[in-house]
Amino acid sequence: MVNPEQHFKPGRLAITCLNAECIRGRANSNDDILTPHLLFNLPTNGIASLPLKQSRIGTRKGHNVTFDNEVVCFDIANPELLLIDDDISIIVQLRDGIKGLIAQCKASIIDVLLTSDEITKSLSVLNPSDTTSNSAVNLTFAFVKAYPGMLKVDLGTFKNCIDNNIKRYVVLSTADGQSKTSSLADSSNLEGGFSFWVDERNWFGEIDVEIHEEGGDMIIGEGRLNILNCLKGDDVMTNSLISMTWDRGLNQLTPSISVRHLFLVAGSVRVQCISANGVRAVANPRVVFKAAGRTYMTEKPTLIKSASLLWNKLLLIPVVSEASFNIEYGDFDQLSGQFESYGFSVLNLLSLYESASIDESVYLKQQNELGEISIDGGWISMTLQFVFQGQSNIAFPRDQETVKSYIPRDTDTFTASTKNDGQGFSEADIRQAFNKIDLDKNGYIGAAELRHCLMCMGEHVTEAEIDMMISMLGDAGQVSFKSFRAMVESPEPAKDDFSSLYVPTRAGNQDNIMQDMFIQHMQTHNITKADVLRAWDSLRRSALSSMRGSIMKFRRGYDQLAEIMPHFGDFSRVFHLLCHNACNEIDGRELLMCFATIISFSVEDKCKLAFDMFDVDESGYFSVDQIEVLLTCTHFSRRKSLKKKAYNLLRLVGVTNTGGVSMKALAVGANKFPSLVFPPIQQQEASTLVFPPIQQQEASTSSG
Numbered sequence: 001m002v003n004p005e006q007h008f009k010p011g012r013l014a015i016t017c018l019n020a021e022c023i024r025g026r027a028n029s030n031d032d033i034l035t036p037h038l039l040f041n042l043p044t045n046g047i048a049s050l051p052l053k054q055s056r057i058g059t060r061k062g063h064n065v066t067f068d069n070e071v072v073c074f075d076i077a078n079p080e081l082l083l084i085d086d087d088i089s090i091i092v093q094l095r096d097g098i099k100g101l102i103a104q105c106k107a108s109i110i111d112v113l114l115t116s117d118e119i120t121k122s123l124s125v126l127n128p129s130d131t132t133s134n135s136a137v138n139l140t141f142a143f144v145k146a147y148p149g150m151l152k153v154d155l156g157t158f159k160n161c162i163d164n165n166i167k168r169y170v171v172l173s174t175a176d177g178q179s180k181t182s183s184l185a186d187s188s189n190l191e192g193g194f195s196f197w198v199d200e201r202n203w204f205g206e207i208d209v210e211i212h213e214e215g216g217d218m219i220i221g222e223g224r225l226n227i228l229n230c231l232k233g234d235d236v237m238t239n240s241l242i243s244m245t246w247d248r249g250l251n252q253l254t255p256s257i258s259v260r261h262l263f264l265v266a267g268s269v270r271v272q273c274i275s276a277n278g279v280r281a282v283a284n285p286r287v288v289f290k291a292a293g294r295t296y297m298t299e300k301p302t303l304i305k306s307a308s309l310l311w312n313k314l315l316l317i318p319v320v321s322e323a324s325f326n327i328e329y330g331d332f333d334q335l336s337g338q339f340e341s342y343g344f345s346v347l348n349l350l351s352l353y354e355s356a357s358i359d360e361s362v363y364l365k366q367q368n369e370l371g372e373i374s375i376d377g378g379w380i381s382m383t384l385q386f387v388f389q390g391q392s393n394i395a396f397p398r399d400q401e402t403v404k405s406y407i408p409r410d411t412d413t414f415t416a417s418t419k420n421d422g423q424g425f426s427e428a429d430i431r432q433a434f435n436k437i438d439l440d441k442n443g444y445i446g447a448a449e450l451r452h453c454l455m456c457m458g459e460h461v462t463e464a465e466i467d468m469m470i471s472m473l474g475d476a477g478q479v480s481f482k483s484f485r486a487m488v489e490s491p492e493p494a495k496d497d498f499s500s501l502y503v504p505t506r507a508g509n510q511d512n513i514m515q516d517m518f519i520q521h522m523q524t525h526n527i528t529k530a531d532v533l534r535a536w537d538s539l540r541r542s543a544l545s546s547m548r549g550s551i552m553k554f555r556r557g558y559d560q561l562a563e564i565m566p567h568f569g570d571f572s573r574v575f576h577l578l579c580h581n582a583c584n585e586i587d588g589r590e591l592l593m594c595f596a597t598i599i600s601f602s603v604e605d606k607c608k609l610a611f612d613m614f615d616v617d618e619s620g621y622f623s624v625d626q627i628e629v630l631l632t633c634t635h636f637s638r639r640k641s642l643k644k645k646a647y648n649l650l651r652l653v654g655v656t657n658t659g660g661v662s663m664k665a666l667a668v669g670a671n672k673f674p675s676l677v678f679p680p681i682q683q684q685e686a687s688t689l690v691f692p693p694i695q696q697q698e699a700s701t702s703s704g
Helices: 350-355 427-439 446-454 463-473 481-489 498-504 509-525 530-543 558-564 571-578 588-596 605-613 625-634 639-653 663-673 694-703
Strands: 011-021 036-041 059-061 066-077 089-096 102-106 119-124 138-143 149-157 168-173 179-181 193-198 206-215 219-226 238-243 256-265 267-277 284-290 294-299 303-305 308-310 314-319 324-333 338-348 359-365 377-389 444-446 478-479 555-557 585-587
Touching: 036 066, 036 625, 059 444, 059 481, 102 119, 138 324, 149 168, 179 267, 219 238, 219 256, 267 284, 284 314, 284 338, 308 338, 324 359, 338 377, 350 359, 350 377, 359 481, 377 558, 377 639, 427 446, 446 463, 463 481, 478 481, 478 639, 509 571, 509 588, 530 558, 555 558, 558 588, 571 585, 571 588, 585 588, 588 605, 588 625, 605 625, 605 663, 625 639, 639 663
Parallel strands: none
Antiparallel strands: 011 066, 011 138, 036 089, 059 066, 089 102, 119 138, 149 193, 149 256, 168 179, 168 206, 206 219, 238 256, 267 308, 267 314, 267 377, 284 294, 284 324, 303 308, 324 338, 338 359, 359 377, 444 478, 555 585
């Protein structure tokens, strides 16, 4: 009987025919059996059937028959088709070419398909006219399971090859289109190590091996390497000898090639496409994942709404040495089978191999019809879930010398049955609660959704309290399921250091120092809102007077800015915090925006000033690059660390079909997600701030 937890793998059933004992022609007769042979049948539960297999004629010795250990094979692509009444059976018949059926039996082989060991069975067979019998057929069963993975083949040497100093090369190919060619070699040695991807497309096929002479396309020798025979052991190097058919005019011997092969079993990545936003409307939207030249495509979304898509299907992708996925969104033409890509991105898989499961927001660069990056196309945001399962104690990615490999941590793998002893919530409970709060089903909880949930519960909270809750867990004004789960499973979710334990902090020490130095300078020199506006007016006039063509340049050295900003005192320290080039120049707008961030501007005034400064083409919209520049000022951080925040802001409040954020939308986003655009400033007393000297920078300033 089948255990519900047992899973059958496809593979090859090999039956070694040993002998038959006490065989007679018919009841109470000593008629000779002239051509004894075995016939095997694997019954199926559907219309599809497997071909019958027959052994060669055995050798009769009295009432016994020997079959010289002949091997008969069944290639089983779908073992579930063999399940009949929770069992898998084989029918074995002993037949004679003249007399027909001599004896037969039906035996269960379900144990064979669930083990990698050989099993020898002595099967009692009955003559059609008998009810009891002491006749038996002895067979050895072995089942080679077929796994997806990578087969590595190293060529060795020619054997019995005519020695005429002619250079030769070898071509190896599979029926599914993979082809490899060795370098030229002399008559004895070959050079070439090749990798073939193995899966259901070629499990039951062969690698064709062809020998060519230098300068000619004619095949002078050929042989075959059975693929499934190479899958008998994971990560075990095996030697084989491939016999070659040869042009007898060139060589009277039977040549062969020695090879070594190694099979690496694949792990599996289970991908759940949750949603996609900002997508182009197409007839048959699909998401494609590309791994080492292989392509895996989702089904059509279950819901298409405006520029958003929703899925509920899983995609299973086998991986061996892949360190990343290429992800594309586009239109699939079902008639031609062609996929037209409209956006792409690359996802690094190393964190998945390490943690076993990740939730990711992926941003795809949009492409136009020519395949070029579309500046006006904006970004496609996708919410994806990845779960990785690999072989026990094997690090992934495999066969990668330059990339670090990981064995997934069991503690990071969650299932619906996993319980938290402290809280008593399962993975399904937590996911259900998260989905209840995630009203727009984008895979994140935002401030508006949290506020709505609390109001429905009768809780009245301020904007500041909502923002504080989000900032404890979220990045860029939102909370992912991973952070939400960590909060639920924490024994003390309300403790002060929770966010530092579960979620990376917003800024590093260098960013905090930079912000504090601006605050100290503002307090020391009593810089006001009017001083910032006056300095901006002077900087803009200076840029207009030095304008070349249609381009205004705002980069200035310290002495030039000091003339424009006399009310700011000696600001050389903060100048050098922003100076990252050998010319000792900075963009004056960024300096003034940093001051505006910590001075008592309203949100609307800050947004107006930002557009006045950085919307130089007067389009009325900020691109993602302009958003990044603004956030470097408001977060006092490097641009590289703020790319994700910029993309999130564009996705959350960007204007559809513009690929940008308007001033009104920026103000809305700043009010809705305060920590995303203008984070709260924690001001300290100037007398408590102590900073290291920057003598080298000051010296360069005076010399400049």
